[in-house]
Amino acid sequence: MSAAAGIGTLAPAFPQGLPSLDTVPTEYSHELRAELLYELCATLVREGLAGPATWEKCEGSSVAFVHRAIRENVGEGRWNLLERNVEYHLSVSDVAERDGEDVPLGKGRLAVTIECGSAGYLKIGPAISALEEEAVGLGAAFYWTLTYALYRVMRIYNHDDALEYEERMKEYAKEDEESREHYEFPEVDRALPECIRSTLTSEDRRTFLRHARRLLQQHRSGRFGSWIEHLHRIDRLSRIRLPVDTAFREDGGYDTIPLPSLVVAFKEHDAIVACFDEESQYMLEGTAEPALGIVFSPQEPEEVKTAVRMVRRFVALNIDLFEIVEELKKLG
Amino acid sequence: MTPETLIALFEARATAPRPESSQMLVRHLQCEESLAVSRAVAEASDRNVGNDSQLLTAPTECLPPLA
Numbered sequence: 001m002s003a004a005a006g007i008g009t010l011a012p013a014f015p016q017g018l019p020s021l022d023t024v025p026t027e028y029s030h031e032l033r034a035e036l037l038y039e040l041c042a043t044l045v046r047e048g049l050a051g052p053a054t055w056e057k058c059e060g061s062s063v064a065f066v067h068r069a070i071r072e073n074v075g076e077g078r079w080n081l082l083e084r085n086v087e088y089h090l091s092v093s094d095v096a097e098r099d100g101e102d103v104p105l106g107k108g109r110l111a112v113t114i115e116c117g118s119a120g121y122l123k124i125g126p127a128i129s130a131l132e133e134e135a136v137g138l139g140a141a142f143y144w145t146l147t148y149a150l151y152r153v154m155r156i157y158n159h160d161d162a163l164e165y166e167e168r169m170k171e172y173a174k175e176d177e178e179s180r181e182h183y184e185f186p187e188v189d190r191a192l193p194e195c196i197r198s199t200l201t202s203e204d205r206r207t208f209l210r211h212a213r214r215l216l217q218q219h220r221s222g223r224f225g226s227w228i229e230h231l232h233r234i235d236r237l238s239r240i241r242l243p244v245d246t247a248f249r250e251d252g253g254y255d256t257i258p259l260p261s262l263v264v265a266f267k268e269h270d271a272i273v274a275c276f277d278e279e280s281q282y283m284l285e286g287t288a289e290p291a292l293g294i295v296f297s298p299q300e301p302e303e304v305k306t307a308v309r310m311v312r313r314f315v316a317l318n319i320d321l322f323e324i325v326e327e328l329k330k331l332g
Numbered sequence: 333m334t335p336e337t338l339i340a341l342f343e344a345r346a347t348a349p350r351p352e353s354s355q356m357l358v359r360h361l362q363c364e365e366s367l368a369v370s371r372a373v374a375e376a377s378d379r380n381v382g383n384d385s386q387l388l389t390a391p392t393e394c395l396p397p398l399a
Contacts, residue, residue, distance in 0.1 A: 030357035031350050038346035042339045052333040062345070 036094050036110055037062050039298040044069045047304060066092065078319050085322040086261060087118035088291070090311075096295070099253035100287055109297050111248065112307055113290040114314060116261045119157065120322060125266035126331040128193050131224060138219060140195040141212035146231055146324075148209065149238040150262065153317060154291060157260035159196070162188040162275035191271035230324045237317040242310050248293040255286025262321065 031037075041062050044050040050069035058064040070090065071079060082088060095102040096111045105111060124146075128139035150156050166188050173183040189197065202208045213235075220228050265272040292314050296303035350358075360366045 028353075028357055030354040030361065032358050032361070034350065035346040038342045042342035042346070045335050045339050045342070051335050052338050055333070055338055062342070 033094050033104070036108060036298065037066070039108070040092065040110060041065055043298040043304050046301075047308060049073055049308070074315055078315070081322050081326070082315075082318060085325055086120035086318070087116065088261075088318075089115045089117055091115075096248065096293075097252050097254070097287065105295060107297070108299060109295050111293060111295045112311060114292040114311070115288075115290045116259050119260045120262045120325060122262055122264045122325050122328065123266070123268060124264055124328065125193060125270075127227065127328045128195065128266070130331065131227075132193075132195055134223060135215065135219060137195070137212075137215055138224075139193070140199045141215045142227065142231060143196055144199065144209065145212050145216060145235060147264070149231070149235040150321070152238040153314070154261045155258040156262045156264055157272075157276050157279075158264040159188060159192055159266075159272055161260075161279070162186065162191075162272040165275045165279055166271075186271040186274050188271045188275065191266055193266055196266075227324060227327060230320045230327075233320045234317055234324075237313055237320070240313055242313065243306060248295055249289055252287075252289060252293075254289045256283070256288045258289045258291045259283055261291055261318075262325075 041050075044066065050065065050072070054068050054072060055065055058068060070092075074082075090112070092110055092112050094110055095104050096113075097103075124143060128143055130139075131142050132139035147156075147158065166186050169183060169185055173180050173185075176183070192200070199208065216228050216231065219225070220232070222228075260276075263273070263276050265276075292310060294307050294310050296307040298304060360370075
């Protein structure tokens with residue numbers, strides 16, 4: 001066959017042809033301070049947190065082994081509960097943040113951190129009303145006991161933050177003579193249920209909380225016993241004394257305290273939610289402390305045990321918390 | 333496999349020398365000059381791809397001209 005003028009055959013036989021890509025690597029991996037990873041794997045086995053059955057599912061990958069070990073220890077159902085309600089990121093790393101940069105920890109140490117990417121949401125108003133109907137003061141007792149328990153272990157966004165935000169807005173307005181009339185205030189006080197507003201300032205908070213615990217105890221086997229049981233466990237877990245790794249926080253040079261793990265509002269779209277919507281726009285601008293951070297050496301059994309206890313407490317408390325959140329969601 | 337043999341396996345891995353390919357990559361990632369060169373190549377490549385009027389010419393030994 002003769003080629004017509006101006007027309008060429010595509011890819012005529014050519015001894016060299018196109019170069020084969022078979023031998024070109026499509027990914028590269030490298031190991032730096034990999035001995036720490038293997039020491040961590042060995043530690044997980046020594047502590048009984050993982051074993052041969054887990055290893056057999058990991059196709060020889062140590063990273064997959066650690067990942068699977070953590071996931072199995074949390075438990076599938078509990079893992080899914082957390083995923084449905086909040087965005088936590090758990091990492092084990094040989095570097096830590098120092099003034100916005102990752103710096104090796106050195107000395108064979110690792111850091112376990114849990115960061116919150118997106119807060120959970122608890123609409124507690126209907127539950128407070130139901131509890132107050134059951135017994136006067138029971139709703140307030142539930143709210144304040146939960147609030148103080150969570151204050152001990154995690155950052156939350158609630159009426160307190162909203163009131164502070166409103167206060168700041170009022171101060172800005174006072175200083176801004178030219179456009180003072182354009183300011184809108186969220187009126188947080190009006191969003192609070194009466195039983196919370198009337199107990200905002202109590203002279204003897206310790207006595208108030210003791211009385212609250214007694215009241216909750218009286219209703220533990222009542223209609224709302226399940227909520228009170230969760231609350232009791234959260235309160236107990238929050239009181240476990242664990243060493244606080246202040247160096248992790250102080251050396252980190254973070255711009256802010258941890259991002260809230262939970263927003264507590266009374267109603268849908270109430271003033272607290274409105275304040276959070278405003279404030280959350282700026283929350284991701286700087287670096288925030290992790291919700292949990294602890295440095296440990298895999299070769300030091302005591303340090304490993306402490307790190308495991310801290311993560312276990314964090315997970316257990318969050319499980320109870322988000323079980324309450326899901327139960328209260330059913331109230332509408 | 334028992335937990336003890338698994339621990340021994342990880343301990344052996346922890347002390348074993350890293351593969352040469354891994355060591356090369358680590359040396360590259362720790363070398364400022366090497367990183368600067370790879371950044372320059374990546375940026376040049378991005379600029380070329382982003383500019384429709386300046387196509388990369390195929391090497392003649394790979395693609396023969398049409399008859």
